[in-house]
Amino acid sequence: MRELLDFLGKRSYVLLFIILEAIALSLIINFNAHQKLIFEHNVDVGFSKVKAANQSVSDYFGLRKANSEIMQENASLRSELKIQSYRLSTPDDTTVFRADYRYISARSIQSSIGRADNFLLLDQGSESGIESGDGVVTEDGVIGIVHSVTSDYARVMSCLHRESRISAKLDGQDYNGYVIWRPYDHRFARLMGIPKNARVSVGTKLVTGNSIIFPEGHPVGEVVDVNLEAGSNFYDIKISLSADMSAIQAVYVCRHKDKDQLKMLLGEGSN
Amino acid sequence: MKGILGKYLWQFLLLYFLQTLVFGRLELGLDGMPSFILLIYPLAILILPMRVAKELCLVIGFVLGFLVDLWYQTPGVHAASLTLTAFLRPYVYSLLLDDAEIRHNMNMDRMDLKLSSYIAYMLLMYFIHCLVFFLLQDFTFERFGVALVRSIFSTIFSFIFAFIYRLIILSR
Structure with missing residues (x-):
């Protein structure tokens, strides 16, 4: 604890600066329409990037499900295909x-x-x-x-x-x-x-x-x-x-x- | 310390009212050129004696900036840039001045710089302040070039004012 206080004491100048700048920046963002707009836009952009990254991760984990769905579709298409090609190659009246x-x-x-x-x-x-x-x-x-x-x-x-x-x-x-x-x-x-x-x-x-x-x-x-x-x-x-x-x-x-x-x-x- | 600040209080007030009442709505510029403004008030921080504690400088910078903001209805913009200027002041000293000059000034109740040091110090500090101010005003780096040009012109004209101010104060 004392070391922490010593550390903070040594850095008080920088800390004070950071605190004051933080106050000033929050003032800028909260009370200036123009800066607020830009800030919110950037936050939105940042969030949408995070969302996109999140989406791609869940897409990856969804691949297995997608794969099994495609396989099912493939199976039904395959059944369809055999019927079609057989009908094309064989006249109906000779179908035994x-x-x-x-x-x-x-x-x-x-x-x-x-x-x-x-x-x-x-x-x-x-x-x-x-x-x-x-x-x-x-x-x-x-x-x-x-x-x-x-x-x-x-x-x-x-x-x-x-x-x-x-x-x-x-x-x-x-x-x-x-x-x-x-x-x-x-x-x-x-x-x-x-x-x-x-x-x-x-x-x-x-x-x-x-x-x-x-x-x-x-x-x-x-x-x-x-x-x-x-x-x-x-x-x-x-x-x-x-x-x-x-x-x-x-x-x-x-x-x-x-x-x-x-x-x-x-x-x-x-x- | 208290005595020093008392001596400087009237200069703060003078600079504050010069900035707000006299140069308040002044925006200079030619057609098609980025406009620039005269920033007088940073001088209040720049002329503080080196003996004043740097933490106190930060607080003064923040408060003065905030007061200017109230006038311009731009809460935080001037405060943030003047706080940064006050923060960087000690580093600019050690960058521009030699040890003898710093030691000499540490014992003085006012800034006493050689002319060359004074010019370099004022120009650099003003430029930093103006650039930060214009960037914060735009709040984006997309128009960095414009902000840079405006900063350079504002620095030059503000510096001319600072120089006149120094002549007047020194002649007293």
Whole structure:
């Protein structure tokens, strides 16, 4: 305290000056119309700058929300687009198989790649309309198939699962095969069931084939190695997955609109 | 100290009434030139002997400025600029004067400067005062150039007055 008083005593001249100037300036600002106007304008400008800075900060924190809104819109547009393009390419009277898929945007909240059987957890569940057996894709490629759902979450069997089988075909050819995975490299899988009369070369693109889970023509991967064992009728093809399974964020859950009917018919066949 | 102030009181009053009653509404200038005004009253601070405590100088500056403000209906503008002028006075001394002259003046009951020191001191102090005054009047730096020109002209004419005043007072 004494030091403070000593300090103030030493600085009394400057302090007195500051006090007097403060009084004078407050007089200027309060009792002169011209100066008051300028002062208030500058205060306004200052406040609006602070406001703008504050706004940009809250904008940044709002990005996540904006992003999920855009994803939802994207999903609905994507559903719309598939319907439109299918209608354009197919005459109405020959429509036997309506390729109408519904998309629901979701976010992966947990995923693994290092296990022999890998799963993902999505932040949407049956409340959003997800059912078990739905396909899960990103723009880049196929991710997996919904295994089980609760009201708010869904568990997805990743295509990095020993039981996973995803129907796929060579782009531009109609030979259907299926993609399986063997532990543990998350970048590569195998394509089975392609007969040896198909033309397969390294770099051939792979897309989803006829299936009731995934929309036809969605990218799956690319051929990196082709083997044809002596005496076998089928290729053994090593493919690289086009979706980066180690960095999954936003995904779309897709479902055929008439899946129930199709399932019923397929079930009839097996009985 | 009291004696000194008593001796100077009539000069304060004289300068105050000269400023307000005689030069009160005088605004000089040519067509198209920024106008300037005669500022007489800072002289009351500038001619105070160095012996007067600098804190007291500040208070006198503030009060005199405020009284001038009352006349001009510009509360605070003259007070703020004259307080600043009073505040800077000791620093201008040590900037312009050598130690011998300061020591000599510290023992005097009035300002006793060499002519060259007097001119430099008056011009600098007046210029500071005028510049601060015009800037406070505008309350913005947007017209700094105009304020600068007005300050320079006001300084010159106020200084001429100060010089005449010195001649009259010294001749007494």
